[in-house]
Amino acid sequence: MGGGRKRGRSQRRHFKQERENVWKDNPxxxxxxxxxxxxxxxxxxxxTENLAFxxxxxxxxxxPEEEWDAFMSMLxxxxxxxxxxxxxxxxxxxxxxxxxxxFRKSLETEVNDDHEKEAIRPLAWYPGNLAWHLxxxxxxxxxxxxxxxxxxxxxxxxxxxxxxxxxxxxxxxPLFLNVQPDHHILDMxxxxxxxxxxxxxxxxxxxxxxxxxxxxxxANDVDVQRCNLLIHQTKRMCTANLIVTxxxxxxxxxxxxxxxxxxxxxxESKPQRLEFDRILCDVPCSGDGTVRKAPDMWRTWNIGxxxxxxRLQVEIAMRGIALLKVGGxxxxxxxxxxxxxxxxxxxxxxxxxxxxxxxxxxxxELPELIRRPGLSTWKVRDRASWLGSHKDxxxxxxxxxxxxxxxxxxxxxxxxxxxxxxxxxxDAVDADMSESGGMVExxxxxxxxxxxxxxxxxxxxxxxEQDESESVKVSRGSNxxxxxxSIVTEHSNLPLHRCMRIIPHDQxxxxxxxxxxxxxxxLNESPVVEVMKGEHSTSKDKALKCSNxxxxxxxxxxxxxxxxxxxxxxxxxxxxxxxxxxAEISKDRSSEEAKVIAGEVQNDQATRRDxxxxxxxxxxxxxxxxxxxxxxxxxxxxxxxYGIKDSFTLEGHLVTRNPDTNHVKRIYYVSKSxxxxxxxxxxxxxxxxxxxxxxxxxxxxxxxxxxPCTFRLSSEGLPLLLPYITKQILYASAIDFQHLLQYRIxxxxxxxxxxxxxxxxxxxxxxxxxxxxxxxxxxxxxxxDPSAIAVVCWKGKTNLCVMVTPMDGRELLDRxxxxxxxxxxxxxxxxxxxxxxxxxxxxxxxxxxTVDPDCMPESKAAEDMDISxxxxxx
Numbered sequence: 001m002g003g004g005r006k007r008g009r010s011q012r013r014h015f016k017q018e019r020e021n022v023w024k025d026n027p028x029x030x031x032x033x034x035x036x037x038x039x040x041x042x043x044x045x046x047x048t049e050n051l052a053f054x055x056x057x058x059x060x061x062x063x064p065e066e067e068w069d070a071f072m073s074m075l076x077x078x079x080x081x082x083x084x085x086x087x088x089x090x091x092x093x094x095x096x097x098x099x100x101x102x103f104r105k106s107l108e109t110e111v112n113d114d115h116e117k118e119a120i121r122p123l124a125w126y127p128g129n130l131a132w133h134l135x136x137x138x139x140x141x142x143x144x145x146x147x148x149x150x151x152x153x154x155x156x157x158x159x160x161x162x163x164x165x166x167x168x169x170x171x172x173x174p175l176f177l178n179v180q181p182d183h184h185i186l187d188m189x190x191x192x193x194x195x196x197x198x199x200x201x202x203x204x205x206x207x208x209x210x211x212x213x214x215x216x217x218x219a220n221d222v223d224v225q226r227c228n229l230l231i232h233q234t235k236r237m238c239t240a241n242l243i244v245t246x247x248x249x250x251x252x253x254x255x256x257x258x259x260x261x262x263x264x265x266x267x268e269s270k271p272q273r274l275e276f277d278r279i280l281c282d283v284p285c286s287g288d289g290t291v292r293k294a295p296d297m298w299r300t301w302n303i304g305x306x307x308x309x310x311r312l313q314v315e316i317a318m319r320g321i322a323l324l325k326v327g328g329x330x331x332x333x334x335x336x337x338x339x340x341x342x343x344x345x346x347x348x349x350x351x352x353x354x355x356x357x358x359x360x361x362x363x364x365e366l367p368e369l370i371r372r373p374g375l376s377t378w379k380v381r382d383r384a385s386w387l388g389s390h391k392d393x394x395x396x397x398x399x400x401x402x403x404x405x406x407x408x409x410x411x412x413x414x415x416x417x418x419x420x421x422x423x424x425x426x427d428a429v430d431a432d433m434s435e436s437g438g439m440v441e442x443x444x445x446x447x448x449x450x451x452x453x454x455x456x457x458x459x460x461x462x463x464x465e466q467d468e469s470e471s472v473k474v475s476r477g478s479n480x481x482x483x484x485x486s487i488v489t490e491h492s493n494l495p496l497h498r499c500m501r502i503i504p505h506d507q508x509x510x511x512x513x514x515x516x517x518x519x520x521x522x523l524n525e526s527p528v529v530e531v532m533k534g535e536h537s538t539s540k541d542k543a544l545k546c547s548n549x550x551x552x553x554x555x556x557x558x559x560x561x562x563x564x565x566x567x568x569x570x571x572x573x574x575x576x577x578x579x580x581x582x583a584e585i586s587k588d589r590s591s592e593e594a595k596v597i598a599g600e601v602q603n604d605q606a607t608r609r610d611x612x613x614x615x616x617x618x619x620x621x622x623x624x625x626x627x628x629x630x631x632x633x634x635x636x637x638x639x640x641x642y643g644i645k646d647s648f649t650l651e652g653h654l655v656t657r658n659p660d661t662n663h664v665k666r667i668y669y670v671s672k673s674x675x676x677x678x679x680x681x682x683x684x685x686x687x688x689x690x691x692x693x694x695x696x697x698x699x700x701x702x703x704x705x706x707x708p709c710t711f712r713l714s715s716e717g718l719p720l721l722l723p724y725i726t727k728q729i730l731y732a733s734a735i736d737f738q739h740l741l742q743y744r745i746x747x748x749x750x751x752x753x754x755x756x757x758x759x760x761x762x763x764x765x766x767x768x769x770x771x772x773x774x775x776x777x778x779x780x781x782x783x784x785d786p787s788a789i790a791v792v793c794w795k796g797k798t799n800l801c802v803m804v805t806p807m808d809g810r811e812l813l814d815r816x817x818x819x820x821x822x823x824x825x826x827x828x829x830x831x832x833x834x835x836x837x838x839x840x841x842x843x844x845x846x847x848x849x850t851v852d853p854d855c856m857p858e859s860k861a862a863e864d865m866d867i868s869x870x871x872x873x874x
Contacts, residue, residue, distance in 0.1 A: 047298060047299075048075070048076040048291075048295060048298050049076075049298060050298045050299070050301055052301070052302065052303065053288070053298070053301050054072065056303060056381060057337060059379065059381070059386065060338075060339060060375075060378055060379065061375075062337055062375075062501075062503070063503060067505070070505045071503065071504070071505050073505070074292075074504045074505035074508070075291055075292060075504055076292075077292060078137035078138075078139065078140075078292060078293075079137060079138075079167065079290075079292035079293040079509075079510055080133060080134050080135060080136065080137060080168075080508060080509075081134040081136055081137060081138050081141055081165070082123070082131065082132060082133050082134060082165075082166060082167060082168040082171075083131070083132055083134075083154060083158070083163045083164060083165045083166065084126070084130055084131045084132075084163060084164045084166055084171055084198065085130045085131070085132075085162070085163050086161055086162050086163060086164065086197075086201055086237075087128065087130055087201050087202075087205045088200075088201050088204035088205045088207075088237075089161065089162045090719070090786055090787060090788075090789075091162055091815050092130075092162075094815060094818055094819060095157065095162055095163065096129070096130075098818060099120065099132065103120060103150055103153070104118075104119070104120055104121075106150075107119035107120055107146075107147070107150060118135065119134070119135050119136075120132055120133070120134050120135065121133055123168060123171075124368040125366045125367075125368035125369035126171060126175075127175070131168065131171055133168055133508075138293075141154070156807065156810060156811055156814070157811070159236070159807050160236065160807060160808055160811045161236025161237060161238070162811070164194055164197050164198070166194040166198075167290070167293065167509075167510050168509050168510070169289075169335070169502050169509045169510045169511070169512040170194060170195065170335070170510075170512070171194075171195075171198060172333075172366075172369065172502065172512060172514060173195065173280060173282060173331045173333040173512075173514055174195050174198045174199050174202065174280060174331075175365075175366060176329075176331050176362055176365060176366075176514060176516050177199075177278045177280060177329060177331055178278075178329060179199060179202040179203060179215070179278055180215070180277070181203060181206055181207070181213045181214060181215050182213075182214045182215055182277075183203070183215045183216075183276075183277035183278050184215065184216050184218075184275070184276045184277050184278075184673065185199055185203075185215065185216065185217045185218070185276060185277065185278045185279070185280070186217075186218045186220065186252075186276040186278070186279045186280070186320070186323060187199065187217065187218070187219045187220065187279075187280045187282075188220055188249040188252065188279065188280065188281050188282070188283075188316060188319075188320055189220070189221060189222070189249050189281070189282055189283055189284060189316070190219035190220055190221050190230050190244075190280075191221040191223065191226035191227060191229055191230040192226065192229045192230060192233055193219065193229065193230040193231075193232075193233030193234050194233065195280060195282060196217060196219040196230065196233070196234055196242075197233055197234055197236070197237055199217050199280070200217055200234065200237045200239050200241070200242060201237070203215035203216075203217065203241060204237070204239065204241075208784075208786070209719060209720075209722065209723050209784055209785070209786050209788075210648070210719075210720060210721070210722065210723035210724060210784070212240055212241060212671045212672075212720070213241060213671070214671075214672065214673055215241060215673065216241045216242070216243070216671065216673035216674055216677065217241060217242050217243070218242075218243045218244075218245060218276070218677075219234065219242060219243070219244050219245070220244075220245045220246070220247055220249060220252060221244075221246065222246070222247065222248050222249060223246075224246050224691070227244060227246050227691045227692075228691075230244055231244055231691065231692045235716070238695060238716045238717070238719060238720075239695060240653075240668075240669045240670050240671045240674065240694050240695035240720065241671045241673065241674060242674075242692075242693065242694075243674060243677065243688070243690055243692075243693045244690070244691045244692040244693065245688050245689055245690055245691065246623070246689045246691050247688075247689060249281075249283070249316040249319060249320075250312065250315035250316045250318075250319050251319070252319055252323060253274075253687035253688055254273075254274070254322075254323070254687075255273065255274035255680055255681060255684045255687050255688065256272070256273045256274075256684070257272045257273060257680060257683055257684060272680075273680075274323070274677065274680060274681075275323060275324070275325045275328075276323055276324055276325060276328060277325055277327075277328045277329075278328060278329055278330070279320045279323060279324050279328070279329075279330040279331070280330075280331055280333075281316060281317050281320040281330055281331065281332045281333070282331075282333045282334070283309075283312070283313045283316050283317065283332070283333075283334055283345075284309060284312065284313070284316075285306075285309060285313070285334035285335060285336040285338075285341050286301070286305035286306045286309060286336045286338060286341060287335050287336060288301055288305075288336055288337055288338065288511075289334070289335040289336050289337050289504075289510050289511030289512055289513075290335050290510055290511075292504060292510055293510060303381050303382070306336065306338035306340045306341045307340060307380070307382065307400070307401065307405070309341060310340050310341060310344060310345065310402065310404070310405055311402065313334070313341055313345045314345050314348050314349070314404060317330075317332050317345055317346075317349050318349065318352060320332075321349065321353060321357060321517070321519060321523065322523065324519045325519065326519050326520070326521055326522060327518070327519065327520075328518070328519050329360070329516060329517070329518050329519075330516075330517045330518075330519070331514060331515070331516055331517075332345065332346060332349070332514070332515045332517060333512065333513060333514045333515070334512070334513050335510065335511065335512055335513075336511075336513065337501070337511045337513070339375050339378035340378070340380060340405050341513075342374070342499065342501070342513040342515075343374050343375050343376075343378065343407075343492070343496045343499060344378070344404060344405050344406070344407075344409075345404075346359065346374070346494075346496060346499055346515045346517075347404070347407065347409055347492055347494050347496060348404040348409055349517065350494050351404075351409050351494075353523055354524075355520065355521070356519065356520055356521045356522065356523050356524065357517050357518065357519055357520065358517065358518050358520055359494070359495055359496070359498045359499070359515060359516070359517055360498065360516040360517065360518050361495075361498045362498070362500075362516050363498075369502075370502070370506040370507050371500035371501065371502050371506075371514075372500065372501045372502075372503055372506075373497040373498070373499065373500065373501075374496040374497055374498065374499030374500065374501060374513075374515070375496065375501075376407065376491055376492045376494075376496050376497060377407055377489050377490065377491045377492065378407060378489070379487055379489050380401060380405045380406060382397060382400075382401050383397075386487045387401065387406075387487070388406075388487040388488045388489040388490060389406055389408065389410075389488075389489075389490050390402075390403040390405075390406050390410065390411050392487075398411075406490055407489070407490040407491055407492035408490045408492065498515070498516075499513065499514065499515040500513070500514050500515070501513050502514075619685070619686040620686070620689045623689055623690070623691060624657035624658070625657065625659055625686075626655055626657065626678060626681075626690055626693065627655060627656050627657070627658065627659055627661075628652070628654065628655055628678075629654035629655060629656050629661070629664065629667050630661075631661050631664075634710070634711065635650055635651070635654070637708070637709050637710070637711075638650075638698060638709060638711055640709075641708055641709035641727065641728065641764070641766070642709070642713070642721075642725050642726075642727055642728055642767075643725060643726030643727030643728070644721070644724050644725060644726075645724040645726065647724065648721070648724035650669075652675060653669050653670055653671070653672070653675060654667050654668070654669060654670075654697075655667075655668050655670055655678070655693070655694055656668065664700065665699065665700045666696055666698070666699050666700070666714075667696075667697060667698040667699075667711065668693065668694030668695060668696055668697065669694055669695045669697040669717060669720065670693060670694040670695075674693060674694065678693075695716060695717050695720060696714045696716045696717055697713070697714055697716070697717030697720070697721060698711040698712065698713065698714060698717070699711060699712055699713075699714050700712075701766070701767065703765075703766075703794075706765070707764070707765050707766030707767070708764055708765075708766060709766055709767070712766065712767035712792070712794070712803075713767050713769065713792045714792070715791070715792050715803065715804050715808065718769065718790060718791075718792055722769065722771075722788070722790055723784045725769060728763060728764065728766070728767065728768040728769060728795075729768065729769050729771065730756065730759055730760055730763070730768060730769070730770045730771070730793075731756075731770075731771050731772075731773040731782070732753070732756055732770050732771070732772060732773060733752065733753050733756065733773065733774065734772065734774040734816060734820055735752050735753075736751050736752050736753050736756055737770065737772045737774075737789075737791075737816065738813065738816060739751070739752070740770065740791070740793070740800065740802050741791070741802060741804075741809045741812055741813050741816075742809075742813065744801065744802050744809070745799055745800070745801045745802075746799060746800055747798055747799045748760055748761045748798065748799065748800065760795060760800050763795045764795070765795055765796065765797065766794070766795060767792060767793070767794060767795075767803075768792075768793050768794070768795045768800075769790055769791070769792060769793070770790065770791050770793050770800070770802075771788055771789070771790040772788070772789040772790070772816070774816075774820055789812060789815065789816070791803070791804050791812065792804065
C-alpha cells in the first residue's frame with residue numbers, strides 16, 4: 001500500500017516509543033478493582049475545562065455573552081445517544097412500531113435530566129420520524145440495568161443494519177444534499193461510514209424489491225484501516241450501488257477519458273469523465289464539537305489544531321468543487337466550532353471560484369432544525385496573540401498563518417514569496433501546544449518541534465516550562481497582542497450568514513458546521529485565483545489530523561503531504577493528478593510497464609490499448625484487481641440451478657477480485673452505474689484504488705456430497721435476487737421457520753409440517769431458499785412482497801441447514817415474534833452445540849452427513865467483532 005515511501009517524523013517516532021496512554025499513571029485512572037463508576041476508589045472523571053478553549057471561543061463570540069454560561073454548562077454534560085432507523089429495511093415499520101408502543105412506554109420512568117421530558121423521542125427535524133434521541137449517554141446505556149434490554153435491542157439492530165447508532169448532528173449534512181434516485185454521489189472523507197450508510201438509505205428508499213436504483217455512491221477515505229471499518233459499516237446495507245476507494249481526498253483522481261484514449265476509441269454513449277451530482281465534503285477537523293462525547297478533548301485541545309488543518313480543508317473542498325457537475329450541490333461540514341475551519345474555508349472557496357459557485361440559502365429546508373447563521377467576522381489566534389488581519393501576522397509566521405484564515409482573505413505585499421513556494425519549518429499545529437492550559441498541575445514541560453523536512457527526527461526542539469498560575473506565550477518577536485477587545489477585526493463581504501452552525505445548548509446535541517454550495521458553471525482562472533495560487537502553492541505543507549475518537553469521520557493523527565489543487569477542473573487539476581499518480585505507481589513497476597503507461601512504446605493504437613488493459617490488472621499494490629466475471633459455463637449453471645428469470649441480467653454485472661477465474665470464491669453483483677464507472681476506470685488506466693464494491697451474490701461451495709451447482713447464494717444478495725428465483729424454493733410455516741432458525745439444522749421428518757419436510761427432501765442437493773409463508777396468500781408472488789422473510793439454507797441428504805449468522809438468526813426470530821405474536825422458547829440445553837470449535841456445524845443428532853463449513857455462518861470474524869462503540873463514533 002505504501003511502497004517505499006518514507007515514514008513521516010511522527011510515524012517514525014511512534015515506532016521508537018509507545019503512544020501516550022492517557023490513563024497511565026493518571027490520578028484519575030480507575031483502579032483495576034474499581035466497581036461500576038469507580039465510587040469509593042478515588043476515581044474521578046476527566047476534568048471538563050480548558051482555559052485556552054474557553055478564552056478562544058469567548059473571544060470569537062460564538063454565542064452571545066448572555067448565553068455563555070448555558071453554552072459551557074451544556075458542553076460539560078455527557079452527550080445523549082441517538083440512532084437512525086434504516087428507511088430501506090424491510091423491518092422499518094416493525095421497528096418504528098416497537099419503539100412507539102413498547103420502549104417509549106417502558107422507559108418513560110427513566111428520565112434523569114431536567115432538560116429532557118421524555119426518555120426517548122423522535123427528532124422532529126429528521127424526515128419520517130426515523131431518527132431518535134435518547135435521554136441517556138452511551139455510558140448510561142451500558143451500565144444501567146433498567147436499560148439492559150433496550151441496549152441489547154440497539155446493538156442487535158445496529159449489527160444487522162436495521163438501525164445505525166450515530167450522533168444526531170452528524171445526520172444533518174446528508175439531508176441538505178437533496179439526493180435524487182439517479183444521482184452519482186461522492187463521500188470524500190467517508191470513514192467510519194455512518195453518513196455513507198445514510199446516503200445509501202436515501203437512494204434505496206424508493207426502490208422495490210429486486211430493482212436497483214440508478215444512483216451510485218463512491219465512498220473514499222485516506223486510511224486503509226478506516227476503509228475496512230467503512231466496508232464493515234456499509235456491508236450491512238447489502239447494496240450493489242457502492243464503490244469504496246482509498247485516496248487522499250485532496251488528490252482524488254480525475255478520470256477523464258479524453259486524456260487517455262485516442263478519439264477513435266471514445267464511445268459518446270458512455271460517460272467520458274467521472275463527475276458527481278452530489279458531494280459530501282465532511283473534512284478532517286479539530287473535532288471540538290464532539291467534546292461532550294469525547295471528554296479527553298478538554299485535555300488535548302489547542303489552538304494550533306484548527307490553524308494547522310485549515311489549508312488541508314481548503315484543498316479537499318476545492319477538489320470536491322472540481323469533481324462536481326455543473327448544477328450539482330456540495331455540502332461542506334465539520335464537527336468543529338472554529339471559524340478558521342468553517343467560515344474561513346467557505347470564504348476561500350467562494351473567492352477562488354468567483355461566480356462559478358454559489359453559497360445557497362437553505363434556511364427554509366428542515367425548518368424544525370435549530371441552527372444559527374454563519375459568522376461574518378472573526379479573529380485568528382497565533383501563539384497567544386489575537387490577529388485581526390493578515391497584516392498583523394509576524395513576518396516569519398506569514399506562511400503558517402494564511403490570508404485565507406481571515407474574513408477578507410487578502411494578503412499583504414510582503415507575504416507573497418517568489419515562486420509561491422516556501423518550506424514551513426514550524427508547523428502551525430504545534431505552534432500553540434502551550435495554550436492547552438488549564439489542565440496541568442504544577443509545571444508542565446511543553447515541546448514545540450520545528451520539523452526539518454530533510455532531517456526527519458533531527459528537527460530542533462524547544463522546551464518551555466509552564467507554571468500553573470500563568471499562561472505561556474511563545475515570544476519570538478514584538479508587537480504581540482493578547483487583548484482581543486483591542487483588535488480591529490475584518491468583516492467579510494461574502495454571504496457567510498447562509499452557512500449554519502449548530503450549537504449544543506439549542507437542542508441538547510453536539511456542535512456542527514454546515515455550508516451548502518452549488519456549482520453554477522465550470523471553474524475558470526481569474527486574477528483573484530492567480531493571487532491565491534501564489535499564497536497556497538506550498539507543495540508539502542504538513543497538517544495534523546485529529547486522532548481517532550475525537551470527531552466524526554476523522555483520520556488518525558499523522559503527518560501528510562498536501563498537494564496544491566488546480567483551478568481549472570477540466571485541465572490543470574486532472575493533469576497534475578495524473579502526473580503525481582503515474583510517478584508514484586511507476587516506482588512499483590518494471591521499466592517496460594512504465595513505458596507502456598507513459599505511452600513511450602510506439603506501437604499501433606489498438607495494440608497499445610490492449611497492453612494497457614492487461615498490465616493494469618492489479619495496478620495498486622496490496623489491492624486486489626476488479627475483474628468482470630465472464631465464465632459463461634458457470635453463469636449458465638447458476639441460472640439453470642436456481643431458475644433465475646431472464647429479466648434479471650447477470651451478464652456485465654458480475655465481478656470478482658481474483659484474476660484466476662478457476663479459483664474464484666466470491667462473485668459480486670454491481671449496478672449499471674457502477675459498471676459504467678468500472679469501465680471508465682479501466683480505460684483511463686485504473687486510476688481509482690478500489691478496496692470494495694458491489695454486493696456479494698454467489699459464493700463457491702465445496703461440499704463433499706456434491707451439488708449440481710458449484711456456487712451457492714449469499715445471504716447478502718438474497719433480497720435482490722429473491723423475486724427472480726423460480727427453483728430451489730420452499731415455503732415454511734411460522735413454527736417450522738422458527739425452529740429452523742433456533743436449531744439451525746433439522747432432519748426432514750422432524751418438521752412440524754410433514755408436507756414441508758417431504759418437499760425439502762425432494763429438492764436437488766445444494767443451496768436453497770426457505771420463505772416464511774405466514775401472512776401471504778399468493779405464494780407465486782411472495783418473492784415480490786417487500787415484507788417477505790426468507791433465508792438461505794443448505795439441503796443435504798437427510799436434513800436442512802440454515803446459513804445465516806447467529807446474530808441474523810436472532811434478529812429474524814425477534815421480528816417473527818413481534819410481527820406474528822409468537823413465543824420463542826429457549827433451545828433445549830440437552831441438544832448438542834450446533835457450532836463446533838473448528839468453525840464447522842454438526843447435526844444435532846450427530847449424524848454422519850458432512851456439511852460444508854463455508855456454507856455455515858458467513859463471517860465468524862464479523863460475528864465475533866464488537867465495534868458498536870466505534871460505529872457510533874460519529
